[in-house]
Amino acid sequence: MLRLGLIGYGKAGQAVAGVLRDDPRFDLRWVARRSAADDIDLPTVELDAATFGHWLDRHPVDGIVDFSGADSVLAYGEAIRRRGICLVTAISSYPAATLDYLHSLGRDIAVMASPNITLGINFLMLASRMLRRIAPFADIEIVEQHFREKPEISGTARKLAETLDVRDEHITSLRLGGIVGHHEVIFGFPHQTVRLIHNSIRREAFGTGAAFAIDQLSRLGPGFYSFDQLLLQLISDELQHEIELGTIKPAFPDSSGRRDRLPA
Numbered sequence: 001m002l003r004l005g006l007i008g009y010g011k012a013g014q015a016v017a018g019v020l021r022d023d024p025r026f027d028l029r030w031v032a033r034r035s036a037a038d039d040i041d042l043p044t045v046e047l048d049a050a051t052f053g054h055w056l057d058r059h060p061v062d063g064i065v066d067f068s069g070a071d072s073v074l075a076y077g078e079a080i081r082r083r084g085i086c087l088v089t090a091i092s093s094y095p096a097a098t099l100d101y102l103h104s105l106g107r108d109i110a111v112m113a114s115p116n117i118t119l120g121i122n123f124l125m126l127a128s129r130m131l132r133r134i135a136p137f138a139d140i141e142i143v144e145q146h147f148r149e150k151p152e153i154s155g156t157a158r159k160l161a162e163t164l165d166v167r168d169e170h171i172t173s174l175r176l177g178g179i180v181g182h183h184e185v186i187f188g189f190p191h192q193t194v195r196l197i198h199n200s201i202r203r204e205a206f207g208t209g210a211a212f213a214i215d216q217l218s219r220l221g222p223g224f225y226s227f228d229q230l231l232l233q234l235i236s237d238e239l240q241h242e243i244e245l246g247t248i249k250p251a252f253p254d255s256s257g258r259r260d261r262l263p264a
Contacts, residue, residue, distance in 0.1 A: 001025060002218055003061040007032045007047065007076065008068030009040065012090075012203050016067055017042075019207025025215060030059050032076070033068070047072060053079040061085060063214045067206070070094050077105055086110040086220075088213045090117035090206065092155035106224030110217045114227040115155030117209035120198040121183055122227040125163055128185045128196055129228075132164050139188035140166050145174040146181055156183055180205075 004026050006017055013031075017040070020028045030043040032052070045055045047068070056079055064080060066072060066089040073089060080087060087105065092115050094102070105111050114122065132140070142164075144157040157171050160183065181200035186193060200206075209227070216230040242248040 001027050002063055002214065003027045003029050004214065005030050005032060005056075005059070005061040005064045007064060007066040007072055009033045009044075010067070012206050013067040015203035016065060016207040016210050019204050019211060020065070023211050026211065029061055030055075034072075047075050049075040049079075052076050053082070056080070056083055056085070063088065063218055065210045065214055066090065067210075070098055073098065073102060073105075077101060081105055081108050084109055086214070086217050087112070088117070088210055088217060089113045090210065091115070093158070103224045106222060109222055110220045110225065111223070112213050112217050112225040112227065112230065114209075114213070115159050116181075116183075117213060117227065118181075118198070118200055118205045119209045119212055120205070121156055121181075121200075122209070122231060124183065124185065124196050124198045125160060126228050126231055128160065129163055131187060131194065131196075135187065135189060138194075140164055140170065141186045141188070142166060142171045143174070143184040143186070144171065144182065145176060145179050147179055148175045148177050150175060154181070154183070156181075160185060 002025060004020060006013060006020065006028060009017070009031050017028060017031065020026050028042065030045060031040055032045050032047045034047055043059060045052070052075065063086045066087065068091075070091050070093065086109055089102070089112070091113070094113070099113070102111055102113050116122070142157050142160050144154045146154060153168065153171055153173050157173070158168070160166075161168060161171055164185070180203060183198050185196045213227060213230060216234065217225065239248065
């Protein structure tokens, strides 16, 4: 059972805490936040760089999940680096300097950073990337919809655009009440279209993704990982398992480059 700490206890953090506490793989030990409060029945600490290391020594964990703010990692990063604690951070966007710092942490511990940590959206990103390679000639538009108070283009939409080599002007943003998060990638082909859609119905979806990420990350050595790398590693392991069972026969090109052996 993995011992976990959670940093950040806003709406998303509360939903994540509920999922992690219900998952038998994890033992959620405590919550760290910018200010102390008593609205949770777990040990709670104020996030302070001067004292956080002492807190970790008294309340050791194997991994940390961060749903706080872009600058929080600067307050606790060195403390977890020294103690070899893996980190999953799910912040919409980081300043370049902070992202560089997260990469530096990856030299010593396992770190995964993702602007959207839901399983579905990351699978959508992976599928979109594959379709982009299959059909580089297709037109691509991205639509993102969020709750009314979200002012900026979502970090997930920007990441999709970056992954697919699409400019920001091909992102359409809508702000409506009652929407948690909606992302859609539209591929326009001659005579057909393909729409890949992901909807976050409840914020607990973030918790499911965080659970997957921290479980996978705990099996890896130091490094800076993306969510799709974790997914690809899982897919690769599953394919290797199927090959070993004989369910799939690997296809190898002959000297002409033609694939003569296809999956069974």
